[in-house]
Amino acid sequence: MPRLWNETIEAHRRDVREAILTHTSALVAEHGLRSVTMSQIAEKAGIGRATLYKYFPDVEAILLAWHEQQIAAHLEQLAKVRDQAGEPVEGLRAVLEAYAHISRRSRGHGDGALMAVLHRDERVGHAEQRIHGMLRDLLAEGARTGAFRDDVVPDELATYCLHAVTAARALPSEDAVGRLIMVIMSACTRDPCST
Amino acid sequence: MPRLWNETIEAHRRDVREAILTHTSALVAEHGLRSVTMSQIAEKAGIGRATLYKYFPDVEAILLAWHEQQIAAHLEQLAKVRDQAGEPVEGLRAVLEAYAHISRRSRGHGDGALMAVLHRDERVGHAEQRIHGMLRDLLAEGARTGAFRDDVVPDELATYCLHAVTAARALPSEDAVGRLIMVIMSACTRDPCST
Numbered sequence: 001m002p003r004l005w006n007e008t009i010e011a012h013r014r015d016v017r018e019a020i021l022t023h024t025s026a027l028v029a030e031h032g033l034r035s036v037t038m039s040q041i042a043e044k045a046g047i048g049r050a051t052l053y054k055y056f057p058d059v060e061a062i063l064l065a066w067h068e069q070q071i072a073a074h075l076e077q078l079a080k081v082r083d084q085a086g087e088p089v090e091g092l093r094a095v096l097e098a099y100a101h102i103s104r105r106s107r108g109h110g111d112g113a114l115m116a117v118l119h120r121d122e123r124v125g126h127a128e129q130r131i132h133g134m135l136r137d138l139l140a141e142g143a144r145t146g147a148f149r150d151d152v153v154p155d156e157l158a159t160y161c162l163h164a165v166t167a168a169r170a171l172p173s174e175d176a177v178g179r180l181i182m183v184i185m186s187a188c189t190r191d192p193c194s195t
Numbered sequence: 196m197p198r199l200w201n202e203t204i205e206a207h208r209r210d211v212r213e214a215i216l217t218h219t220s221a222l223v224a225e226h227g228l229r230s231v232t233m234s235q236i237a238e239k240a241g242i243g244r245a246t247l248y249k250y251f252p253d254v255e256a257i258l259l260a261w262h263e264q265q266i267a268a269h270l271e272q273l274a275k276v277r278d279q280a281g282e283p284v285e286g287l288r289a290v291l292e293a294y295a296h297i298s299r300r301s302r303g304h305g306d307g308a309l310m311a312v313l314h315r316d317e318r319v320g321h322a323e324q325r326i327h328g329m330l331r332d333l334l335a336e337g338a339r340t341g342a343f344r345d346d347v348v349p350d351e352l353a354t355y356c357l358h359a360v361t362a363a364r365a366l367p368s369e370d371a372v373g374r375l376i377m378v379i380m381s382a383c384t385r386d387p388c389s390t
Contacts, residue, residue: 116311152374160362160378167358171351179347183355187382 019045020055021066028063033114060117067118071127074102082134088142093185095134096161100168100177107169132158139188149190157188214240215250216261223258228309255312262313266322269297277329283337288380290329291356295363295372302364327353334383344385352383 023044085091136158142148218239280286330353337343
């Protein structure tokens with residue numbers, strides 16, 4: 001049964017890869033990028049050093065693969081909360097809330113060396129474009145129904161939202177993030193007494 | 196007259212320093228940080244290489260001195276537009292507009308290597324704190340007079356403003372920046388029909 005055998009190998013490779021990513025991100029979060037070695041990662045993941053090198057050439061490559069996985073998971077999460085919300089106002093609020101929480105969690109990505117590596121990752125820019133598109137579509141849909149302001153085009157309003165929500169990283173508490181989302185929503189919502 | 200002589204020397208040193216800063220920032224903007232040498236800077240500034248080294252140890256040190264000067268000038272400019280505005284709503288608008296324009300101009304700081312050097316500069320963090328304090332005071336004053344919302348503390352609202360206004364860097368035109376400021380102001384202003 002060559003097919004089954006191949007599937008088993010595939011599943012095994014996925015598991016090993018997953019273990020490498022998980023242990024590397026944990027090691028880097030704990031010790032900083034510069035002090036983590038391929039040997040430490042192999043040991044933690046329970047594989048030989050030679051095996052590890054068959055998967056990845058260096059620590060940076062592992063981190064970029066881990067980052068890719070994180071970004072994909074975050075985009076999926078944002079699309080899910082948007083779909084669950086149904087209508088555009090709740091959709092925008094849900095996406096902004098989820099994105100604020102993602103931003104807050106990832107601000108502790110650790111040391112400057114790690115941040116420098118991850119910020120060179122062009123996937124960050126692509127992901128931000130995807131989120132921008134998501135916000136823009138919600139804002140456009142809500143502007144048509146009269147829920148969102150229409151004196152600023154959805155594209156610009158989405159740029160505003162995407163930057164304003166990064167304030168979540170600098171805020172001291174989850175409650176403060178809730179108020180931030182309220183402030184952003186009030187800026188996007190059509191003034192009820194302007195009609 | 197030793198005093199006059201000292202003053203002449205002082206003025207000369209200031210002029211040389213100024214010329215070094217100006218020519219270095221121009222060279223780096225044109226060629227990128229990595230390809231600018233101390234010899235090129237000395238030549239452009241019309242001084243010997245040995246003299247240049249009496250002022251600065253390397254290109255990075257010159258850029259940091261230039262950056263310090265830029266930051267100080269920007270803070271002064273923001274304080275000035277705030278003072279000219281008089282009352283808090285116009286003050287906030289004026290500071291946000293000026294800061295948006297500063298952000299847009301400095302986004303073209305050039306290559307990644309230069310950005311990395313300037314972002315390590317801890318004065319950027321201090322300057323942002325100063326601007327944050329400026330916004331917070333305006334928001335607090337306006338909240339007391341009923342012009343700004345008071346359901347979010349001025350400190351958090353200032354954090355929101357400071358991040359939202361960075362969207363100016365990503366906007367395509369000055370008109371779009373004007374609309375961004377309008378959106379941010381509408382988020383800070385007390386809803387006229389909520390009273």
